[in-house]
Amino acid sequence: MTALSARGLIKEFRGFRATNQVDLDVQEGEIHAIIGPNGAGKTTLFNLLSGHLHPNAGEVQLYGERISQLPPEAIVRKGLSRSFQISSVFGSLSVLDNLLVALQSRSNLPGQFWRSDEALRQYEGRARELIDLVDLTPLTDRPAADLSHGEKRHLEIALTLTQDPRVLLLDEPTSGMGSEGVARVIRLVRQVAQGRTVVLVEHNMSVVAELAHRITVLQYGSVLASGSYDEVRRNPKVIEAYLGEEVA
Numbered sequence: 001m002t003a004l005s006a007r008g009l010i011k012e013f014r015g016f017r018a019t020n021q022v023d024l025d026v027q028e029g030e031i032h033a034i035i036g037p038n039g040a041g042k043t044t045l046f047n048l049l050s051g052h053l054h055p056n057a058g059e060v061q062l063y064g065e066r067i068s069q070l071p072p073e074a075i076v077r078k079g080l081s082r083s084f085q086i087s088s089v090f091g092s093l094s095v096l097d098n099l100l101v102a103l104q105s106r107s108n109l110p111g112q113f114w115r116s117d118e119a120l121r122q123y124e125g126r127a128r129e130l131i132d133l134v135d136l137t138p139l140t141d142r143p144a145a146d147l148s149h150g151e152k153r154h155l156e157i158a159l160t161l162t163q164d165p166r167v168l169l170l171d172e173p174t175s176g177m178g179s180e181g182v183a184r185v186i187r188l189v190r191q192v193a194q195g196r197t198v199v200l201v202e203h204n205m206s207v208v209a210e211l212a213h214r215i216t217v218l219q220y221g222s223v224l225a226s227g228s229y230d231e232v233r234r235n236p237k238v239i240e241a242y243l244g245e246e247v248a
């Protein structure tokens with residue numbers, strides 16, 4: 001079953017075409033990587049999938065339902081959430097409180113966003129489960145501002161999971177991490193992908209090789225190739241696009 005698809009997506013910024021007739025098919029349960037050289041249009045495509053940008057033409061479907069003109073909050077409610085490259089955590093709140101606020105914001109009307117501590121506590125069980133899942137248990141009560149870069153990325157993934165998405169978009173989950181951090185993220189992505197569909201933008205080819213069932217390669221806003229890691233890395237057009245960068 002197709003979880004997420006795009007047909008003929010076009011996005012222009014003042015006449016510059018950042019996304020050019022992109023078609024994408026992500027099957028339910030797969031981990032799908034979007035790769036491409038700098039400026040290829042990966043982030044723009046992510047923004048189109050999540051509703052943070054609207055296409056000039058073409059459409060995005062989530063489980064067969066057109067979502068491309070909906071605002072991001074409506075798309076989240078339909079089961080697609082994304083993490084951002086730029087940290088979206090509240091630094092002054094503890095790890096636990098970040099999760100409590102995110103869980104509560106999902107379950108209540110916006111006017112009720114800030115409520116009593118007591119009301120927040122009903123989400124504590126789920127918050128602690130998510131903290132465990134992303135390996136942050138020893139840091140539960142620490143202000144998020146104290147976390148390392150890698151730990152913040154883990155917290156962000158936990159925050160994204162508060163929406164209980166069927167489809168999870170991860171924007172460069174390993175960016176800025178050393179090899180140990182990268183290995184932890186690989187384990188984490190595998191874990192959160194159980195029972196979910198994951199689409200990730202990723203520059204690190206060893207991460208892509210480890211995780212991705214299928215890959216879409218972008219160049220100059222267009223799809224250059226798609227297929228398994230082995231199919232894609234043997235594709236002469238991909239090799240040429242990455243000349244000077246490590247693919248194999």
Ligand SMILES: Nc1ncnc2c1ncn2[C@@H]1O[C@H](COP(=O)(O)OP(=O)(O)OP(=O)(O)O)[C@@H](O)[C@H]1O
Binds near residue numbers: 018
């Ligand atoms: N808001 C915008 N206004 C004008 N041009 C934009 C805008 N957003 C993106 N672009 C341009 O669109 C192209 C694709 O950008 P995008 O950020 O999607 O690429 P990317 O593949 O994510 O790059 P990177 O790997 O470097 O993050 C770039 O040339 C960029 O300058």
